[in-house]
Amino acid sequence: MVPQALDTDILILGAGGAGLFAALHAHKAAPELSITVAVKGLLGKCGCTRMVQGGYNVALAKEDSVERHFMDTIEGGKWLPDQELAWQLVTLAVERVRELENELGCFFDRNPDGTVHQKAFAGQTFDRTVHKGDLTGIEIMNRLAEQVWARRINRLEEHRAVELIKSTDGSAIAGVLFIDMRTGDYVFVRAKAVLLATGGGPTMYRYHTPSGDKSCDGLAMALRAGLALRDMEMVQFHPTGLLAGAHTRMTGTVLEEGLRGSGGFLLGGNKERFMPAYDPKAERATRDLVSRAMFSEIRKGNTTPHGGLYISMAHLGPERVRKEFKGMVERCADCGFDLAGGLVEVVPTAHYMMGGVEFAADCTTTLRGLFVAGEDSGGVHGANRLGGNGVANSTVFGAVAGDRMAAWVRAHGAFAPPHVGKVEEAIAHCERPLSAPRGDLEAIRERLHDTMWERVGIIRDGPGLTRALAELDMLDAELEHTGIGASARAFNLSWHDWLNLKSLVGVSRVIARAAAARQDSRGAHYRDDFPDTGALDTSAYTSIRAEGEVAMKPVAFTRVRPGQSLLKHAA
Numbered sequence: 001m002v003p004q005a006l007d008t009d010i011l012i013l014g015a016g017g018a019g020l021f022a023a024l025h026a027h028k029a030a031p032e033l034s035i036t037v038a039v040k041g042l043l044g045k046c047g048c049t050r051m052v053q054g055g056y057n058v059a060l061a062k063e064d065s066v067e068r069h070f071m072d073t074i075e076g077g078k079w080l081p082d083q084e085l086a087w088q089l090v091t092l093a094v095e096r097v098r099e100l101e102n103e104l105g106c107f108f109d110r111n112p113d114g115t116v117h118q119k120a121f122a123g124q125t126f127d128r129t130v131h132k133g134d135l136t137g138i139e140i141m142n143r144l145a146e147q148v149w150a151r152r153i154n155r156l157e158e159h160r161a162v163e164l165i166k167s168t169d170g171s172a173i174a175g176v177l178f179i180d181m182r183t184g185d186y187v188f189v190r191a192k193a194v195l196l197a198t199g200g201g202p203t204m205y206r207y208h209t210p211s212g213d214k215s216c217d218g219l220a221m222a223l224r225a226g227l228a229l230r231d232m233e234m235v236q237f238h239p240t241g242l243l244a245g246a247h248t249r250m251t252g253t254v255l256e257e258g259l260r261g262s263g264g265f266l267l268g269g270n271k272e273r274f275m276p277a278y279d280p281k282a283e284r285a286t287r288d289l290v291s292r293a294m295f296s297e298i299r300k301g302n303t304t305p306h307g308g309l310y311i312s313m314a315h316l317g318p319e320r321v322r323k324e325f326k327g328m329v330e331r332c333a334d335c336g337f338d339l340a341g342g343l344v345e346v347v348p349t350a351h352y353m354m355g356g357v358e359f360a361a362d363c364t365t366t367l368r369g370l371f372v373a374g375e376d377s378g379g380v381h382g383a384n385r386l387g388g389n390g391v392a393n394s395t396v397f398g399a400v401a402g403d404r405m406a407a408w409v410r411a412h413g414a415f416a417p418p419h420v421g422k423v424e425e426a427i428a429h430c431e432r433p434l435s436a437p438r439g440d441l442e443a444i445r446e447r448l449h450d451t452m453w454e455r456v457g458i459i460r461d462g463p464g465l466t467r468a469l470a471e472l473d474m475l476d477a478e479l480e481h482t483g484i485g486a487s488a489r490a491f492n493l494s495w496h497d498w499l500n501l502k503s504l505v506g507v508s509r510v511i512a513r514a515a516a517a518r519q520d521s522r523g524a525h526y527r528d529d530f531p532d533t534g535a536l537d538t539s540a541y542t543s544i545r546a547e548g549e550v551a552m553k554p555v556a557f558t559r560v561r562p563g564q565s566l567l568k569h570a571a
């Protein structure tokens with residue numbers, strides 16, 4: 001099958017905060033270049049940046065500082081973050097928020113004196129989360145999309161990237177192979193520089209928060225292209241996912257952290273609080289601790305009708321709850337729960353991947369011409385991401401990537417000859433489910449969800465991880481022989497489901513392998529058989545490729561060492 005061919009100077013995969021910031025910055029820096037944003041969904045309407053509720057961390061207040069934001073990020077990440085990346089995050093977040101307000105037209109909530117309102121978020125020593133009510137992501141994405149539409153930036157919507165294609169000698173990126181989901185045709189886009197910004201997305205877990213278009217495609221493509229990923233064992237679970245039964249996609253969606261922050265109680269199936277027995281901060285402990293305690297209660301069988309736990313807010317006064325958490329009250333009501341006066345069933349839910357492609361502070365990767373930004377990248381957050389640092393990460397590094405790609409293409413850009421054999425191989429692989437005997441994709445998905453939730457989730461151990469790897473190998477082999485039956489190619493959701501599962505199983509394997517290699521417990525990664533955190537001074541991160549051993553690489557403490565602080569009063 002011969003793909004249609006297109007050329008562009010800069011190709012951006014993904015249209016979240018990272019992809020759209022990259023497009024705007026590249027266009028501003030080099031308006032003469034052709035820039036194309038290719039996205040699996042509709043530009044502005046898909047991905048997780050749009051789903052951001054809480055807000056954006058940035059040190060704006062006089063009493064706050066980038067050093068304090070940096071220390072919170074490093075300590076929250078349990079000393080695993082790459083310190084240069086974290087420094088870039090906290091310093092450039094200030095510029096990006098000003099750009100969002102003053103150039104792109106976002107209106108964030110304000111104090112009566114006109115300053116930007118910043119609210120409290122867990123794990124921070126200062127209230128620095130900028131927000132627009134509890135719909136911050138919609139404000140950011142609407143304004144970004146409008147600005148992209150207003151410029152000469154090409155769009156390939158409903159185009160799914162399926163393979164990064166290298167040059168014939170393998171030394172550089174030559175372009176990307178896509179399926180045009182509207183027709184089912186293949187499209188090969190040649191590019192001088194490519195940005196990977198498909199946003200990770202741990203949707204391989206039974207309960208998860210990210211948007212349905214995210215299936216770790218970018219990470220799976222990076223692995224196939226031979227790139228190293230870091231910190232892949234670090235998957236963040238949010239404690240309060242809504243649990244409304246298997247029949248609804250509302251299950252797994254987030255009930256915001258503020259519910260616990262303002263005094264909400266978590267109850268077992270026996271309707272009694274259990275958190276005080278796990279941590280002195282009880283429900284206000286950090287996400288990892290609360291999720292772990294909840295998982296333990298679930299394992300003990302102290303569960304609700306759907307197999308989860310309850311959140312109870314009624315003791316705070318139903319009127320207050322209705323006023324302060326209007327959106328959450330409505331979301332629960334849609335699923336038949338009364339958040340203000342009754343009990344709501346909840347379960348920890350896979351939320352964010354701290355791991356991703358290893359990259360430098362200028363967003364370059366080890367493959368010439370390939371850049372990465374946002375949730376596809378690894379190293380900014382280490383073992384834990386602070387709430388509010390996710391959208392800061394995607395916008396900050398998206399902008400860096402846009403600036404850098406523009407300069408890079410001007411200085412070095414040339415189309416590299418694509419490895420045609422690899423294009424053909426990738427097409428042949430994508431075609432496989434269209435000819436293989438029809439099988440049950442839903443059953444494979446459920447087994448993947450079970451394996452990842454039970455054995456590679458919130459509490460892990462060696463034997464469980466070994467078993468998980470064997471199960472994942474089996475699922476991968478089964479998928480190869482599972483077809484979707486002969487059917488039309490246009491908008492064929494079963495076909496894309498197969499491709500989603502392929503990416504998810506491949507990336508699940510590296511999560512399990514990294515989790516097996518890390519024999520300590522840190523941040524989001526907890527091993528029942530290695531419950532202690534190793535020495536911070538000799539902290540090492542996992543680095544993994546599609547094949548071969550997992551490498552443990554020492555963290556470079558380039559700005560501050562464990563036990564020290566950048567804050568003057570703490571020195």
Ligand SMILES: Cc1cc2nc3c(=O)[nH]c(=O)nc-3n(C[C@H](O)[C@H](O)[C@H](O)COP(=O)(O)OP(=O)(O)OC[C@H]3O[C@@H](n4cnc5c(N)ncnc54)[C@H](O)[C@@H]3O)c2cc1C
Nearest residue numbers: 014015016018047048049054055161199374375388390391
């Ligand atoms: C419910 C929820 C609430 C959140 N709240 C907060 C918060 O309050 N504060 C915070 O800081 N962070 C929050 N986050 C995290 C935050 O959303 C992410 O960190 C950030 O938005 C990721 O941005 P991104 O650009 O990397 O990816 P996304 O915004 O997810 O964009 C990824 C893009 O890639 C596209 N794509 C995927 N696969 C392909 C493919 N194969 N080909 C082409 N395109 C592809 C997608 O369609 C999408 O357009 C939240 C996340 C969720 C799910």
